[in-house]
Amino acid sequence: MSASRRVQQWLTFTRQWWLFDAKWQDPFESAKVINKHLKGAHKPIFGGHADCGDHVVVINSQDIAMRGDEWYYRVYFHHTGYPGGATWTKAWELHKKDPTMIIWKACYRDLEKDLTRRGRMQRLHIFKDSNIPKDIIQNITDQIPQLRTVPKRLKDYSQEEIEKFPKLFDYPKEHVLD
Amino acid sequence: MARITSPLWFGLKNLISKPAIGNLRVKPHLTLTQKSLSTTCACKVKQITVNEVDDKIVIEGKVVPSPREKYLAKLPTNPTGCKECPLCRLGLTVRHTDVLIISQFVNSKGKQLPREVTGLCREKHKRMDYLIVMAEKAGLIDREVERKVVHNGLTYYEPEEWDEPHFHKYYDETVIDEFLYSRRKRH
Ligand SMILES: [Zn+2]
Numbered sequence: 388m389s390a391s392r393r394v395q396q397w398l399t400f401t402r403q404w405w406l407f408d409a410k411w412q413d414p415f416e417s418a419k420v421i422n423k424h425l426k427g428a429h430k431p432i433f434g435g436h437a438d439c440g441d442h443v444v445v446i447n448s449q450d451i452a453m454r455g456d457e458w459y460y461r462v463y464f465h466h467t468g469y470p471g472g473a474t475w476t477k478a479w480e481l482h483k484k485d486p487t488m489i490i491w492k493a494c495y496r497d498l499e500k501d502l503t504r505r506g507r508m509q510r511l512h513i514f515k516d517s518n519i520p521k522d523i524i525q526n527i528t529d530q531i532p533q534l535r536t537v538p539k540r541l542k543d544y545s546q547e548e549i550e551k552f553p554k555l556f557d558y559p560k561e562h563v564l565d
Numbered sequence: 566m567a568r569i570t571s572p573l574w575f576g577l578k579n580l581i582s583k584p585a586i587g588n589l590r591v592k593p594h595l596t597l598t599q600k601s602l603s604t605t606c607a608c609k610v611k612q613i614t615v616n617e618v619d620d621k622i623v624i625e626g627k628v629v630p631s632p633r634e635k636y637l638a639k640l641p642t643n644p645t646g647c648k649e650c651p652l653c654r655l656g657l658t659v660r661h662t663d664v665l666i667i668s669q670f671v672n673s674k675g676k677q678l679p680r681e682v683t684g685l686c687r688e689k690h691k692r693m694d695y696l697i698v699m700a701e702k703a704g705l706i707d708r709e710v711e712r713k714v715v716h717n718g719l720t721y722y723e724p725e726e727w728d729e730p731h732f733h734k735y736y737d738e739t740v741i742d743e744f745l746y747s748r749r750k751r752h
Contacts, residue, residue: 412735452733479732514703529652538662541706552665553638555651556684558631563611 398434402442402510403489404526409490410447411537413454420531421445423505441457442510443531444523448452449515451488452535453478463492613739622719648706650685653699657694661699661736671697699736 388396405424409417423429427439453461461478479487491513498504512523541549560565583673616623640654647653658668670683670693677697680690698708 411735413735450733452735453739454735456734458732458734482732495664505721514706518609536662538703538705538735540704541664544665549665549668550632552635552638554633554669555638555655555666556669556682557633559682564629565674 392535394522396411397423399430400439403528404523405441405443405531406527407443407445407531408424408447408533410450410533411452412534414451414490414493415497418490418497420534421494421511422507424531426497426503429477440507443513443525444519444527445490445513446519447515448513449482451482452485452488453491458482486515495543598648613652647686647689650689652689653686659696660738661696661703662705664700667693667700668706671706671708675701675706688745691745695741695744696738699738702730703734703736 388438404485409419421443424441424443427433427437428462429437429443432439458479459477463476463478463481464473466473478489491508491511495504495508498507612627612629614627615623618624638651638655640651652659657666661667670678670685672678675697677690677694680687683690683693685693697706697708701708
């Protein structure tokens with residue numbers, strides 16, 4: 388076996404480390420992409436016999452975005468097991484307490500419910516901001532592309548940029564500026 | 566005119582010549598309320614400034630050159646479909662994140678400009694209305710709009726916790742089609 392083929396073999400069976408920036412991303416859409424990498428479903432050797440899942444490092448999980456008013460009507464249920472121990476927590480309340488929890492639960496819910504679930508979840512590393520420990524950041528080799536582009540606020544543009552942007556119509560002659 | 570909208574209109578009918586009435590018939594509301602009835606431009610003003618100097622209030626009207634004149638986009642000459650509004654002629658599908666386009670259809674207070682100024686067709690005007698609200702709720706543009714509704718003498722506010730956390734929101738523009746074209750059943 389030549390040297391290049393040998394390296395290719397090593398790369399196929401090692402666990403790769405991926406980086407995912409969750410800024411302005413929907414947690415439930417991105418959970419599907421993250422889970423694909425946690426399972427190793429993007430590899431040609433993927434199957435029931437192969438344990439080929441990768442590690443995924445999610446950063447900026449405190450800046451996730453949800454559609455419309457979903458922060459207020461998505462509810463997480465928990466029961467302590469004792470009578471009267473049921474609690475219903477809204478998504479914004481949960482995100483205030485722990486900004487990594489919503490994306491964790493979204494991935495956990497989307498995975499298959501079998502014995503591989505806990506092992507795959509162990510390979511998911513979520514951080515609320517972009518401060519990653521050094522022993523994790525040195526492993527990362529590639530990045531998962533973001534699903535939606537990060538929007539820019541009108542404040543963030545300079546006055547000159549706003550003025551020089553192509554205008555679609557001109558004010559009529561008798562228009563009063565206000 | 567099938568129905569008489571205001572008593573003023575009824576009186577004017579006998580006073581004004583026929584072509585003038587023809588002009589009025591197009592937009593009777595606007596001509597009577599917003600613009601005064603005169604043949605010359607009564608309000609040939611671009612900017613109105615109000616200054617207070619020692620118990621005096623000076624209201625001044627200045628004719629200002631339009632700031633947009635230099636940067637107008639070139640619209641195609643032979644459009645297909647809607648021939649009036651700039652959005653249809655360019656074939657643009659605007660999203661709520663395109664704040665540089667949306668902010669052109671808004672005055673300094675954040676209210677939408679009327680169709681006489683923007684030249685949009687009825688459908689695109691309504692669509693732009695939704696886009697402005699979406700961009701405002703997503704925190705991309707700022708508006709001076711009160712979150713208060715007065716209905717049947719009662720005032721309703723949005724709940725307090727809705728304003729409290731400033732988490733990111735995004736919107737889906739495909740729901741606008743649902744608002745515009747299909748009657749949605751709510752339970
Ligand atoms: Zn049009």
